[in-house]
Amino acid sequence: xxxxxxxxDWEHTWTSAAQSIYAVLQYTDKKGMYTLADxxxxxxxxxxxxxxxxxxxxxxxxMFSPTELIERGLRILGxxxxxxxxxxxxxxxxxxxxxxxxxxxxxxxxxxxxxxxLFLPEFGIIYGYDDEKHELYCRDxxxxxxxxxxxxNELPMNFxxxxxxxxxxxxxxxxxxxxxxxxxxxxxxGRAPALSDEYxxxxxxxxxxxxxxxxxxxxxxxxxxxxxxVSCAREYAAKFFEEMPVKxxxxxxxxxxxxxxxxxxxxxxxxxAESLRELSGMFPFPQGGEPRDPxxxxxxVELLAAAKEAEEQGVTVLRRMYDAIVRxxxxxxxxxxxx
Amino acid sequence: MQTERLYKQELQNxxxxxxxWNDAELVEKARSGNGEAFGELVRRHRERALGWASRxxxxxxxxxxxxxxxxxxxxxxxxxxxxxxxxxxxLRRIIRNQVNMRLRRGGIYxxxxxxxxxxxxxxxxxxxxxQGGTELDxxxxxxxxxxxxxxxxxxxxxxxxxxxxxxxxxxxxLLKCLxxxxxxxxxxxxxxxxxxxxxxxxxxxxxxxxxxxxxxxRVKVQRERIRVYFxxxxxxxxxxxxxxxxxxxxxxxx
Numbered sequence: 100x101x102x103x104x105x106x107x108d109w110e111h112t113w114t115s116a117a118q119s120i121y122a123v124l125q126y127t128d129k130k131g132m133y134t135l136a137d138x139x140x141x142x143x144x145x146x147x148x149x150x151x152x153x154x155x156x157x158x159x160x161x162m163f164s165p166t167e168l169i170e171r172g173l174r175i176l177g178x179x180x181x182x183x184x185x186x187x188x189x190x191x192x193x194x195x196x197x198x199x200x201x202x203x204x205x206x207x208x209x210x211x212x213x214x215x216x217l218f219l220p221e222f223g224i225i226y227g228y229d230d231e232k233h234e235l236y237c238r239d240x241x242x243x244x245x246x247x248x249x250x251x252n253e254l255p256m257n258f259x260x261x262x263x264x265x266x267x268x269x270x271x272x273x274x275x276x277x278x279x280x281x282x283x284x285x286x287x288x289g290r291a292p293a294l295s296d297e298y299x300x301x302x303x304x305x306x307x308x309x310x311x312x313x314x315x316x317x318x319x320x321x322x323x324x325x326x327x328x329v330s331c332a333r334e335y336a337a338k339f340f341e342e343m344p345v346k347x348x349x350x351x352x353x354x355x356x357x358x359x360x361x362x363x364x365x366x367x368x369x370x371x372a373e374s375l376r377e378l379s380g381m382f383p384f385p386q387g388g389e390p391r392d393p394x395x396x397x398x399x400v401e402l403l404a405a406a407k408e409a410e411e412q413g414v415t416v417l418r419r420m421y422d423a424i425v426r427x428x429x430x431x432x433x434x435x436x437x438x
Numbered sequence: 439m440q441t442e443r444l445y446k447q448e449l450q451n452x453x454x455x456x457x458x459w460n461d462a463e464l465v466e467k468a469r470s471g472n473g474e475a476f477g478e479l480v481r482r483h484r485e486r487a488l489g490w491a492s493r494x495x496x497x498x499x500x501x502x503x504x505x506x507x508x509x510x511x512x513x514x515x516x517x518x519x520x521x522x523x524x525x526x527x528x529l530r531r532i533i534r535n536q537v538n539m540r541l542r543r544g545g546i547y548x549x550x551x552x553x554x555x556x557x558x559x560x561x562x563x564x565x566x567x568x569q570g571g572t573e574l575d576x577x578x579x580x581x582x583x584x585x586x587x588x589x590x591x592x593x594x595x596x597x598x599x600x601x602x603x604x605x606x607x608x609x610x611x612l613l614k615c616l617x618x619x620x621x622x623x624x625x626x627x628x629x630x631x632x633x634x635x636x637x638x639x640x641x642x643x644x645x646x647x648x649x650x651x652x653x654x655x656r657v658k659v660q661r662e663r664i665r666v667y668f669x670x671x672x673x674x675x676x677x678x679x680x681x682x683x684x685x686x687x688x689x690x691x692x
Contacts, residue, residue, distance in 0.1 A: 111691070189660050196667070196668075206686060209686060227684060230671050230672035230682040231682060233665070238692060248664060249660070
């Protein structure tokens with residue numbers, strides 16, 4: 100019954116927000132504590148989908164604030180986070196200096212900053228600087244290289260945005276899970292703070308995507324990009340739940356419940372990932388094939404319907420996990436009250 | 439704001455022979471650093487300027503802002519006004535340009551742009567006039583703030599001339615990064631407030647090539663400003679005993 104995940108590389112993801120968090124973790128005392136699958140889960144990025152029904156725009160995955168895409172996840176993982184007050188460019192040199200010094204402060208402490216749209220419109224990290232040469236050292240999905248200070252004024256999206264980790268703090272397992280599940284369920288139900296109502300996120304994202312295929316309006320590039328991002332994300336969700344039982348090996352009621360629910364969640368997210376993987380294969384990035392071809396579009400509708408159905412069941416399992424945590428908290432509170 | 443301060447100043451605006459100075463004389467006096475003369479120009483033309491701005495912008499609050507900005511621009515650019523007797527039409531053109539710039543900058547993404555990877559960035563051509571204006575505005579605001587601080591501290595007219603000359607020198611320094619042709623077009627657009635169409639006819643070029651020149655020049659001037667700004671950044675940090683270079687271990691691959 101178990102299907103094997105086709106992905107073999109678990110060190111890279113199409114979701115640059117999670118890749119950047121993972122990259123930064125390597126410089127902290129929490130290095131080695133989390134896998135990329137853990138990061139994808141606790142930052143909620145394994146469960147993202149955001150589709151414009153009129154185009155399947157490639158803007159979808161990042162139409163959220165950096166607070167949603169990165170900061171909440173880092174906090175759940177046990178860090179305090181600071182954000183640069185982002186600004187549009189061109190900007191006066193004083194503002195650029197403010198951004199450069201924001202990055203330098205954390206680099207001086209040994210931890211890179213996370214930046215937006217450094218070489219291309221994705222997240223990346225800033226891990227060095229040279230004031231004599233007027234250069235930042237950056238890495239993003241496009242390349243590893245230097246970014247002259249004046250280029251901050253000419254970034255691809257004309258917007259400077261950075262985040263940095265401040266302190267590493269202790270977090271307890273149960274509250275991490277509770278916060279992550281809350282965020283993931285909120286997203287699945289379409290209640291996440293979004294930047295545009297035109298895009299649909301969570302389970303409604305699948306309906307928007309189906310609508311785009313039915314109306315033959317899916318943009319080849321955007322469709323291929325979303326298919327790559329979302330299928331990769333769900334593979335990480337499945338991988339995470341596959342490995343989840345080892346995280347709940349205790350003897351108490353909650354551990355037993357969580358460990359029992361894990362294979363169910365893995366099963367549903369694997370099915371979601373399988374359908375999306377086939378979809379992504381039909382419309383390879385970046386050319387994207389022919390999403391408006393009637394035969395292909397009809398097949399895409401079937402695959403998306405199957406992915407949605409599987410994910411709905413997956414979300415049901417996540418709600419049960421969440422309820423189990425709340426129940427255990429209530430009973431331990433009651434016990435504390437009795438004592 | 440400085441214009442209000444100037445406006446409130448005691449005005450000594452009559453010539454020795456008792457008659458009122460005309461605009462051209464006031465412009466000349468203002469150019470040589472007489473803040474009171476500029477104050478008188480403001481007083482004389484403020485109502486009319488507000489009328490133009492309200493008519494162009496159809497919004498009285500916006501009109502107030504625009505007039506305020508326009509007078510600051512006018513003051514900073516007074517040296518660029520070739521014919522001193524043409525102050526009124528020149529001011530009117532500045533106001534018209536300010537209105538156009540503000541209205542064009544409006545719309546759904548006027549103030550905010552979606553935080554997203556692939557939302558359309560404005561093409562250099564269509565976004566040029568307001569972006570160029572915005573950028574220059576910032577430069578001028580910075581300079582006028584500097585001027586404001588300086589003059590408040592020293593509180594003396596002779597300083598005004600020096601300040602204004604320094605501002606112009608700063609701009610001229612930046613413009614050195616341009617070729618002579620680029621500089622002419624740039625100055626015509628930003629300082630003489632000519633439209634690209636006017637510039638095209640003045641220089642016998644196509645409107646398209648004026649846009650291209652302006653766009654390229656804007657980027658060059660911007661880079662030059664940043665280069666100049668960061669020129670002694672490392673030195674200043676060294677004096678403060680702060681590190682000037684640090685590169686962490688290479689990150690994981692993306």
